[in-house]
Each structure stands twice: as C-alpha cells, then as structure tokens.
Amino acid sequence: MDVPHDAPPGARPTNRSRPPRRRLPGLDAVRALAIVGMVYMHVSPTGWLSPAPARDTPAALEWVQHAVSGRSMSLFVLMAGISVALMTGGPAPLDGDRLATARKRLAIRAAMLLLISLCVDQLSGMNLSILEFYAVWLLVLIPLVRLRPGTLLAAAGVLGAALPAFCFVVLNYGRTWAISPMNTAGAEPAFGLTLLLNPQDWLAKGHQLLLGGGFQTPYAIPLLLAGLAIGRLDLRSPAVRGKMACCGALLVAASWLVSWVALVPLGAERALAAMMESTGGPMVQPWASVLTLPPHQLYALSIPMAPMMTGVGLLLLLAGLVTLLERPGWQPALRPLTAAGSLALTWYAAHQVFIERVAGDPPYAFTLFAGMAVFAFVVSPLWLRWIRRGPLEWLVHRVTVMVAPDRTAAARHKAG
Numbered sequence: 001m002d003v004p005h006d007a008p009p010g011a012r013p014t015n016r017s018r019p020p021r022r023r024l025p026g027l028d029a030v031r032a033l034a035i036v037g038m039v040y041m042h043v044s045p046t047g048w049l050s051p052a053p054a055r056d057t058p059a060a061l062e063w064v065q066h067a068v069s070g071r072s073m074s075l076f077v078l079m080a081g082i083s084v085a086l087m088t089g090g091p092a093p094l095d096g097d098r099l100a101t102a103r104k105r106l107a108i109r110a111a112m113l114l115l116i117s118l119c120v121d122q123l124s125g126m127n128l129s130i131l132e133f134y135a136v137w138l139l140v141l142i143p144l145v146r147l148r149p150g151t152l153l154a155a156a157g158v159l160g161a162a163l164p165a166f167c168f169v170v171l172n173y174g175r176t177w178a179i180s181p182m183n184t185a186g187a188e189p190a191f192g193l194t195l196l197l198n199p200q201d202w203l204a205k206g207h208q209l210l211l212g213g214g215f216q217t218p219y220a221i222p223l224l225l226a227g228l229a230i231g232r233l234d235l236r237s238p239a240v241r242g243k244m245a246c247c248g249a250l251l252v253a254a255s256w257l258v259s260w261v262a263l264v265p266l267g268a269e270r271a272l273a274a275m276m277e278s279t280g281g282p283m284v285q286p287w288a289s290v291l292t293l294p295p296h297q298l299y300a301l302s303i304p305m306a307p308m309m310t311g312v313g314l315l316l317l318l319a320g321l322v323t324l325l326e327r328p329g330w331q332p333a334l335r336p337l338t339a340a341g342s343l344a345l346t347w348y349a350a351h352q353v354f355i356e357r358v359a360g361d362p363p364y365a366f367t368l369f370a371g372m373a374v375f376a377f378v379v380s381p382l383w384l385r386w387i388r389r390g391p392l393e394w395l396v397h398r399v400t401v402m403v404a405p406d407r408t409a410a411a412r413h414k415a416g
Helices: 025-043 059-068 071-087 096-124 130-144 149-173 192-197 199-231 238-263 268-277 287-291 305-324 335-342 344-357 366-386 391-403 407-415
Strands: none
Touching (some): 025 059, 025 071, 025 305, 025 344, 071 096, 071 130, 071 199, 096 130, 096 391, 130 199, 149 199, 149 287, 199 305, 238 287, 238 305, 268 287, 335 344, 344 366, 344 391
C-alpha cells in the first residue's frame, strides 16, 4: 500500500514542528514479499512449465504452497498495523489537530480502498478481496492509535488466544454463523460496484467481512495490534531492532514448541487423523488442535499462528531487511524488491484482474507466477524513476490530501 514515511528518531510529539520523514526501504521489501506470497497463493501452480492435475503437483511446489499459505497474508496484516502507526507519527505519535487530520485521512483511505476493491471485484468477477478487509482493518485501528505499545501488545496477546478459540467454536459448533446470510430476497448478495446499488446486501457484506473469508478479520486483529505497537517503536535504532529480533526468535521458538506439544504429547495429530478417516456424523476437531500450527490447523483457528508470524515478521523486518537495507551496497541490489513494495496496492489489484480475465481458467503453471513477479520487479523501479507513486497509490494519496488537507502545515508555511 502507499504508506507515508516514518518519523525520524528523537522527533517530539508536537504539532508545531516536524522534520521531513524518510522512508524505511526494509518495510517496502517486507511488503513486497507479502504481496508476492499472496500472488503465489492465488496462482497455486501445479506444474513448472505447464499446468498439471493437482495430484501431480511437484513436491517442491507443494512445499512452497504450504510455506506461504496464510503466512504471506499474516505479514501483510502485520505491515498494515505498522503502516497505520507510521501514518500517525511512528515513534512520536501525533496529537491535537494533526492527529485529527491523520484519523480523517485513515477513514478516507479506508473508503478509497473499499471502492478500489469493489472495482477489482467487478473487473475480475470475484466477490471478496483482501482490500475490502484492509479497509475494515483501517477503521478498526483509528480509535486505537493513541494507545501505548505495552497496552497494544497486551491486548494482542489476550485476543491472540481468545479469537482463535472463538473461531474454533464457531466452525465446529455453529457453522451457520460462518456462512454469510442471503439478502432479503433470499438470493446471493451482489458484489463489485453493483453492491453500492443494492443496500439490501450491505448487511450480508458486513457479515462476510467480519466472519467470512476464513475468519480473516478475527485472525487479523492481534496482528494489527502487534503491528501498531511495533510501528510506535524507533525502528531506526539498532538497539531496539536487536531486542525485537530476540523477542521474535523467542516467539517463533515458543510457538513451534506449543504446537509440537499439542500434536505429539497431547495427541492432536492422532485425533485429527482419526477425524479425517471417520465417515459418519459431523466432523468436529479435537480441542488440542487449536494449539497447533498450520497445516495441521487452519491459520485462523490456531492460537500459536499469530505469535509465530509476529516473530517471523520481527526477525525478517528488524534483524533482516531493515538492517540490510541500511547498508548502501544492498540498496541498489534490492531496489526491485523495495520498488515493488512501494507499488503494492497497484500490483495486488492488477494481478487479481490479470488472473481472472487474462490467464484463463486454473490450473496454472509456475511460469505464470514467475512472469508476473519478474514483470513487477522490472517495471516498479522504472516507474519510480519518473513518478513518485504507483497509479493507485497516487490516486489514494491525491484524494486523501484533497479531502483532508494538513491545515496546520499550511498555516506554518504561510506564516513562514
């Protein structure tokens, strides 16, 4: 997404004076990896040069499929929380009029993303896009931007345990909750731009965004809060990055250990296998499975999944790409990756339409994914040499600043 630059370390939370903010290219690199992973999931290649039946998918492609399943979306969600923190001041949170303006801009950005998502749905023929969820997540975070990092992390920990348990109960004991209701006429609700003309379908769409799409919103909330807390820290400080990398490693290790204990000593692996072999009655998962990691459990029904991906994000973000891209020698080498991350909104929308309208029906070959990724990595740096933002990023930014201008900055400029 088009994300404003973060505030420099040492900046004071004041409305009177803020120095220019520089972008952290490492964040764009992580954002690009998340988008590339989601593109891979949408392609789901079954062959290298030509598509094959799903049962004949090469082992290497199956391994990648399992590796990115849910994880790329998790990084995307974590980055959404970090982005909101940076939009509202980063380590020096905005206050007063500038905070009010920032909140208005977040709301406008959410509305723009929803409209873009409906356009993508209309063009691609899909009825649900991650951009619609992203718009909802922005609205969820608006009232929380003044919370302290400790409070946000505590809330993320509590909800990271409670919400997967809630989703587990809904899926296993109340499946009708997880199914979006029909509209008042008893038909499937409208999607795309036609949804705007059918208010009788808005309730069904709201239900879909809250509980549909594989419980994406309940799963996302702990990661959003963790990302918002991370974005409130001084990401330019090597000491802060070192501590958070250590925390990330501990989170990854603890999450894996909890999952192993649930699978082996607690018997979740045997119980899940027996459930899959059962042919009679409703399939209800064992409670121990809520403590396991994918692929043994759906990512939204896994208590260790959110802390695991927070840890991966911390290691990848802080110990890895942010630090690496502070070294001048690596910046040109990884320029295609960081440039693609700067155009993440454009590429995400474009790939959805391309797959549905140009690539034909599935299954797809790995060459389709590789071609799309190479195209994005080649075009992105060339585009940014001439224009500062991608097409959709420019549109969202332009509308946002027109509807909610920074009046305090304009007043300072006029006074100067």
